[in-house]
Amino acid sequence: MDYTVGQVAALANVTVRTLHHYDEIGLLSPSGRTPAGYRTYGEADLDQLHRVLAYKELGFPLEEIAAIVSDPDTDTMGHLRKQRDLLLSKVERLRGMVVAVDRELESRRMGVTLTPEERFEVFGDWEPVPGYGEEAERRWGQTEQWRQAQDRMGSFDKEDFARMQTAQAEWVRELLAAVDEGSAADGERAMDLAERHRQLIGLLYDCSPAQHVGITRMYVSEPEQLNFLVSPDLQRPGLGAFICAAAQANAKRMGE
Amino acid sequence: MDYTVGQVAALANVTVRTLHHYDEIGLLSPSGRTPAGYRTYGEADLDQLHRVLAYKELGFPLEEIAAIVSDPDTDTMGHLRKQRDLLLSKVERLRGMVVAVDRELESRRMGVTLTPEERFEVFGDWEPVPGYGEEAERRWGQTEQWRQAQDRMGSFDKEDFARMQTAQAEWVRELLAAVDEGSAADGERAMDLAERHRQLIGLLYDCSPAQHVGITRMYVSEPEQLNFLVSPDLQRPGLGAFICAAAQANAKRMGE
DNA sequence: GGTTGACCCTGACGCCGCGTGAGGCGGCAG
DNA sequence: CTGCCGCCTCACGCGGCGTCAGGGTCAACC
Helix, strand or coil: CCECHHHHHHHHCCCHHHHHHHHHCCCCCCCEECCCCCEEECHHHHHHHHHHHHHHHCCCCHHHHHHHHHCCCCCHHHHHHHHHHHHHHHHHHHHHHHHHHHHHHHHHHHHHHCCHHHHHHHHHCCCCCCCCCHHHHHHHCCCHHHHHHHHHHHCCCHHHHHHHHHHHHHHHHHHHHHHHCCCCCCCHHHHHHHHHHHHHHHCCCCCCHHHHHHHHHHHHHCHHHHHHCCCHHHCCCCHHHHHHHHHHHHHHHHHC | CCECHHHHHHHHCCCHHHHHHHHHCCCCCCCEECCCCCEEECHHHHHHHHHHHHHHHCCCCHHHHHHHHHCCCCCHHHHHHHHHHHHHHHHHHHHHHHHHHHHHHHHHHHHHHCCHHHHHHHHHCCCCCCCCCHHHHHHHCCCHHHHHHHHHHHCCCHHHHHHHHHHHHHHHHHHHHHHHCCCCCCCHHHHHHHHHHHHHHHCCCCCCHHHHHHHHHHHHHCHHHHHHCCCHHHCCCCHHHHHHHHHHHHHHHHHC
16 A cells, blocks of 8 residues: 555645655655656655654754654654753743733834823833833733732732832942943943842843843833833933843853 | 944854844945945944844844834834734744653653553553543653643542543544544544544643644554553554544644 | 964855755546 | 646755855054
């Protein structure tokens, strides 16, 4: 009971070209050919194809799949474990990206819907904790971070709040001092400040170093965002870029 | 205050080649050149690059980024929303893959550690609900699905259990009837059966049509798995392939 | 002034997993 | 015999760069 490429393609829900490709690279060669040169796939080939597709679905590159399905002695378990970690990190990255899109989306929405006066009104009303207010809720209410922050703030008491605000004010002071004294944005002092910033955020919601970079990048592309962090009259030109660069350097340091 | 490629690359944490590429495709051309032909990037260029990288981090293709950053009138919100959905579906896919890896990993582990006798003992002990027993816990206990299933079963009463087992038995009967009567694996009858199977699984844990395909594929590559679903003495040759094909057809139908 | 070494340039090919033709043969129904 | 569908083998293309190759430039040191 042999099959042609077209039949196999239909069965396995792949294209004929894909089967040709697998033949070319030696990943799955049909067990035979007709006198006219037509590929003929047998049941065993279908089985092999099934395994190939299974591994492909797991995200393995074709070369590794070839090694796995052809050689039963390969370290399949190791492969799988590595692949699992890879997948998890991908998921984390994607989640970070979703959050980034949410932020971008919400900030765009506000940028469009608010008149300059309203904008001033909003930004003029300096808030020590970003995301703590009605306006903020309209902006971030949809995101997971918001929900996390709500949860964690729910278990804060007044003293916790005061401590947090003090810590943030202290951080801002030291940040400005570092900038004014000409610290390098990728130096240890800046990295330490970035890490402290990340941990302040971490009091409200989970924030990996990579996500932290994404957030700080917003301080560059949308400098108004910075107003939530540092009172406008205290800001310096290039402050957003400094924070962002520091966060990048810190993320790199943390990653190693 | 101008920068060379190398400096910009270091600042933005990208390679020189990347900047060359962006110049080539017109995504980000430096604002000037030295007499010797060196690219010189100004502050505005850095700003632009920041925006480009932000969108890149969001997963946009470079061509779209070029359109977005150059033309302020593009439907950025629409782009972002679409991108968000795309990201979420990617996350779902990856999560499904992680689960698939977990299953593969656990089954491999078992395949290695169990003697044939033990294997028989395990598989001979037919269980109506996969994941309901001590052996199953050792196999699947690490996965999110298992935790979800535990949660949902916790809120089941005896009648719920009975209903579920009845529903599953009924489904198996109809499946075998369909196979014996020669129904097409990608026909409506088979697809309906696949969908019912997916929904039965859905009683225990979330299972998208795509994940469902992944699960059923296991019935082909590891036929022993089928024993958890259909009592061995009732099985037909090709039954796993039939279910898998039906699940594929159903997933395609659901996706449209 | 010459040399060194770090940086810059352009151009071109390579990678992965196929999509998408082009140009031509095989098989089967009418 | 004619059509049409399906099969074959090239062979180029994409996206987002990595990675040479072969050469020019710049600053510093001898």
